[in-house]
Amino acid sequence: MFVETARHHRVSPLAHVLLREAEPELAAELKPDRDRAMATHLSASITLDAIDRLLDGLRWATFKGPILSEHAHPAPGLRLYNDIDVLVSPRELRAATTRLAEAGWTVADYRDMLRNAATPGEMHWVSPSGILIDLHWSMINMASTRRQFSVPTDEILDRRISTDLGLSSTWALNHTDALVHVCLHAALTGAHRMLLILDADQLARKTTDWDAVVTRAHDWGAETAVAIVLARASALLNTPLPDRLDRELGVSAGLRVVTNAVDRLAPVPALRSSTSVARLMARSARPGSGGTLSAVGAKGMRGVAERLGKGQRRTQPAGREPADDEALEAYLRAVETHAGVSP
Structure with a gap:
């Protein structure tokens, strides 16, 4: 029950660190979680260094996972997370996606997701090494929720800071x-x-x-x-x-x-x-x-x-089709319309 609860609350790597001397057998059950957190953070650090080069000249910042793991966690580098969140201005989303595609990144969304009339605040990309990136133009994904709050992307990016991450640095909130x-x-x-x-x-x-x-x-x-x-x-x-x-x-x-x-x-x-x-x-x-x-x-x-x-x-539609260029273009136009800019 303890292992199950620690994993539910996503603190199993911390539990391993705290228990490895006093309760080594119990800690051993959580060691794979600790190892996974370390491997994910190392991969994220390398990927963010590549993103920094790809998006050079554009305004962007990463948030949540890797930043919190390194700068807001009792055991730096051991916070569990599954992907990397990157925020770009809706005015520069098209340029960012073009650069990612030219560098061999692929869209992970389905066609119907990108053509959703309630334009999602993020899309998903996979790096050539298989790392999942949530590419946001808004900090809030669902349109119905965005209407209830005011979280302006451009103002957030105006206040971004450069911070250390791994052996390099990255843009953060x-x-x-x-x-x-x-x-x-x-x-x-x-x-x-x-x-x-x-x-x-x-x-x-x-x-x-x-x-x-x-x-x-x-x-x-x-x-x-x-x-x-x-x-x-x-x-x-x-x-x-x-x-x-x-x-x-x-x-x-x-x-x-x-x-x-x-x-x-x-x-x-x-x-x-x-x-x-x-x-x-x-x-x-x-x-x-x-x-x-x-x-x-x-x-x-x-x-x-x-x-x-x-x-x-809610059921997943049968036979979902991977996103194509037409769906990507529809999504980008919808975001640009929301931002009040022309492609």
């Missing part, structure tokens, strides 16, 4: 953007795994300008998401937070009562599945306490309907 995005991403996925809470904890411990964090959270409409995730980090990992943070983020007393009750009823460390009221609460984070509580009710009713068999199950 500045600290404030990284913390607010980690909290928003964690909330939108449920904040139900300890790895996501740990990401927020590690970045919060390095934060010196909380006024900037509050301002950015309000600008993005992410204040409730930031409050929920950082409250869980504080409760579970003793993350040091400013006393007035809830008030400055605009979190109401009623919402805090609800979130605290949820976290007591469904503590994140005890979870071993994706279905939980804790996940429902975090995924309902919306700008303002009222919007969040309304979303909790709406999502809860949908969940009940699905469990009773009234919801429609």
